[in-house]
Amino acid sequence: MGILTSVKQLGFSDIALLLLFSATILSQPVQARSGAHRAAEQALGVKIVLDRIVPDTWQLSNYQPAGFGGETDAYLQILQTEFAKYPPGFLRRAHVSTIALARNYHFNGNHQAAMPDPCSGVLYLAIDGAHGIDSSHYLIHVMHHELNHMTEYAIWQDQYYKWPAWAALSPGFQYGDGGITAYSDTGTDYYSFVHPRPGFLNLYSMTGQEEDRSEIMAVLLTDEERPELIAICKKDAAMRKKVDLLNRLMQDFAEDLGGFPHLAAVSSECIGNSVGQ
Numbered sequence: 253m254g255i256l257t258s259v260k261q262l263g264f265s266d267i268a269l270l271l272l273f274s275a276t277i278l279s280q281p282v283q284a285r286s287g288a289h290r291a292a293e294q295a296l297g298v299k300i301v302l303d304r305i306v307p308d309t310w311q312l313s314n315y316q317p318a319g320f321g322g323e324t325d326a327y328l329q330i331l332q333t334e335f336a337k338y339p340p341g342f343l344r345r346a347h348v349s350t351i352a353l354a355r356n357y358h359f360n361g362n363h364q365a366a367m368p369d370p371c372s373g374v375l376y377l378a379i380d381g382a383h384g385i386d387s388s389h390y391l392i393h394v395m396h397h398e399l400n401h402m403t404e405y406a407i408w409q410d411q412y413y414k415w416p417a418w419a420a421l422s423p424g425f426q427y428g429d430g431g432i433t434a435y436s437d438t439g440t441d442y443y444s445f446v447h448p449r450p451g452f453l454n455l456y457s458m459t460g461q462e463e464d465r466s467e468i469m470a471v472l473l474t475d476e477e478r479p480e481l482i483a484i485c486k487k488d489a490a491m492r493k494k495v496d497l498l499n500r501l502m503q504d505f506a507e508d509l510g511g512f513p514h515l516a517a518v519s520s521e522c523i524g525n526s527v528g529q
């Protein structure tokens with residue numbers, strides 16, 4: 253049934269409602285606002301949900317959907333650019349089937365910028381960051397950090413895997429009780445790259461192996477932050493070994509996707525030919 257036929261069969265109040273509905277739809281830039289959304293979904297090969305709540309495995313997420321609009325579109329463009337650094341198919345390989353874009357994201361009462369849910373294949377990302385920090389390089393860091401948690405689960409079926417080869421790079425060192433430690437200790441700066449000891453970027457890296465690797469991966473892939481890692485690598489053989497090991501792990505993981513050329517390139521910017529020296 254065509255739209256003209258439909259209108260002929262409607263009463264006055266129906267037509268008024270129809271006009272009101274049309275006016276509401278037309279007043280919003282439908283094409284413009286969904287273009288970035290569609291483009292990002294197509295480029296990344298995953299579903300991106302921004303207009304409703306996606307339940308998580310533990311039912312502990314509390315947030316508002318990012319919604320449509322310029323701020324979400326700007327975020328989607330950054331997301332697309334950053335995840336294009338991975339080989340095509342990488343997100344699916346890392347068991348990410350859905351990215352849920354949020355505002356004011358809380359998990360179990362903690363205000364946080366993101367949450368990986370590898371059990372259901374959902375990566376929650378807050379477009380407004382957390383605790384008032386929403387600079388683009390912070391948001392970019394978070395994207396790569398959280399994706400690394402998903403990747404590790406896909407590799408080891410364990411988000412908190414204790415990798416013997418990794419532990420061997422920091423002999424005698426005992427990690428803390430995981431990233432959760434930092435949420436309850438708000439008086440300490442866990443995130444600045446203070447290089448607290450050889451092989452570690454910041455205090456957050458010392459809370460758990462999985463956070464250590466996710467921080468290095470994030471800094472490697474965040475263009476604005478990588479110079480700090482390059483500077484640390486120049487004087488820290490343990491850090492060079494970690495970058496090298498992480499790069500080799502990811503090249504193996506992505507081998508049949510054609511490898512991970514971007515990571516290989518940025519790793520070699522950091523370690524050159526000097527691994528282990």
Ligand SMILES: [Zn+2]
Binds near residue numbers: 398431466
């Ligand atoms: Zn983490």
